[in-house]
Amino acid sequence: MTFSAGLILKLSVFGSSHGKLVGGTLDGLPSGTLVEPDEIRKWLDFRRPSGSIYTSQRKEADDFEIVSGVSGDHTDGGPVTMTIRNLDAMPSHYAQHREYPRPGHADITQFYKYGEFRSQSGGGFFSGRMTAPIVGLASIPLRVLERSGVSVASYIDSMDGIAIDQNILFGPYDAYSFPSRIPDKGADSRAQNLLKKVMGEGDSLGATITTVIMGLKPGLGEPFFDSVESHLARFLFSIPGVKGLEFGTGFGFPSRRGSEVKDEFYYEEGRILTRNNNNGGILGGITNGMPVVFRIAMKPTSSIRISQKSVSIVSGEAHDIRVEGRHDPCIAIRAVPVVQTLSSMAILDLMMSAREPEFRIKFR
Numbered sequence: 001m002t003f004s005a006g007l008i009l010k011l012s013v014f015g016s017s018h019g020k021l022v023g024g025t026l027d028g029l030p031s032g033t034l035v036e037p038d039e040i041r042k043w044l045d046f047r048r049p050s051g052s053i054y055t056s057q058r059k060e061a062d063d064f065e066i067v068s069g070v071s072g073d074h075t076d077g078g079p080v081t082m083t084i085r086n087l088d089a090m091p092s093h094y095a096q097h098r099e100y101p102r103p104g105h106a107d108i109t110q111f112y113k114y115g116e117f118r119s120q121s122g123g124g125f126f127s128g129r130m131t132a133p134i135v136g137l138a139s140i141p142l143r144v145l146e147r148s149g150v151s152v153a154s155y156i157d158s159m160d161g162i163a164i165d166q167n168i169l170f171g172p173y174d175a176y177s178f179p180s181r182i183p184d185k186g187a188d189s190r191a192q193n194l195l196k197k198v199m200g201e202g203d204s205l206g207a208t209i210t211t212v213i214m215g216l217k218p219g220l221g222e223p224f225f226d227s228v229e230s231h232l233a234r235f236l237f238s239i240p241g242v243k244g245l246e247f248g249t250g251f252g253f254p255s256r257r258g259s260e261v262k263d264e265f266y267y268e269e270g271r272i273l274t275r276n277n278n279n280g281g282i283l284g285g286i287t288n289g290m291p292v293v294f295r296i297a298m299k300p301t302s303s304i305r306i307s308q309k310s311v312s313i314v315s316g317e318a319h320d321i322r323v324e325g326r327h328d329p330c331i332a333i334r335a336v337p338v339v340q341t342l343s344s345m346a347i348l349d350l351m352m353s354a355r356e357p358e359f360r361i362k363f364r
Contacts (some may be wrong), residue, residue: 007226011137016119019119021084021085023083026079026082026141035074043139044132047131049328054192062132066080128335137345148360154210154336154340155183156180156181156207157182157209159191162194164183181333198329204330206299207332208296209339211293212291218288219358221285227285228347236342239339239342241331242296243297247279247293250294250295262278273289280293300331301331306322307320
């Protein structure tokens with residue numbers, strides 16, 4: 001059992017959704033790495049609940065405290081540990097689910113794995129609440145990448161049939177000017193109307209999130225088990241609600257021919273580039289100098305107000321439940337900064353692990 005990941009740069013989390021706090025530790029940053037509290041606050045605000053009417057109305061300020069690893073504005077070489085207090089926990093909303101598991105949630109698998117000692121309230125440590133310290137800590141690697149000339153941009157590109165052009169490149173902060181996190185005025189307006197309708201029905205929506213990483217030099221990654229894809233996948237599939245991941249054309253490849261998706265080469269200003277980017281900037285698990293592009297699929301929130309059928313884990317008898325509490329109509333909206341910062345964490349970890357001198361990093 002582990003709550004950590006990383007090769008050189010290791011991220012771990014602790015706490016639970018309706019316990020006293022959530023927190024995490026980022027280990028492996030060299031001493032002297034610049035830490036900017038205002039940047040951490042900005043990213044936590046992007047993820048924070050009650051940020052708009054389209055997110056959970058749980059009232060959490062997400063004020064953070066760095067309790068180790070930082071002296072002044074720079075790391076001291078030790079693990080950077082962050083805590084965030086839970087100020088609006090309501091465990092009573094979840095009492096019934098200790099016996100009657102919520103469909104689509106980890107309640108049942110928690111029971112199978114941890115039995116009577118499980119931390120169940122509000123999903124315990126399976127909850128999306130655990131992504132708060134992830135975003136706070138992983139925003140530090142994101143800033144390190146920015147200072148090293150690498151940008152990471154994430155945004156929602158589709159939601160229940162509302163989609164935007166996949167060929168348009170957006171900046172790292174473009175999505176955050178739009179409540180739906182779809183960086184297009186028309187699509188954002190339609191998505192907001194749809195979200196209001198779904199909220200009124202007590203239902204929820206899924207979405208896809210695209211991430212584009214610019215500025216990565218060719219040669220990053222290793223074949224097979226430490227490929228860029230496999231390393232990103234390890235982090236991305238740790239985000240609650242992620243159920244699919246594709247790189248480049250991804251799941252579109254089976255309906256295409258080789259002649260349609262060939263990424264032919266050309267030479268320009270001392271660089272070998274490709275005319276298309278169907279492989280998402282990665283060949284053989286290694287970056288080829290083109291933008292790294294991937295897309296994740298987020299499931300619709302399982303916590304809906306519509307009546308659902310469950311069973312008692314004590315007696316096996318059927319039981320109808322209605323999920324109480326405050327929940328997101330589309331968890332992908334608050335997942336955008338999670339994907340963006342955690343992807344940065346994975347890429348910086350690979351760069352720190354690289355043997356090639358061209359992957360030098362500006363930590364301060």
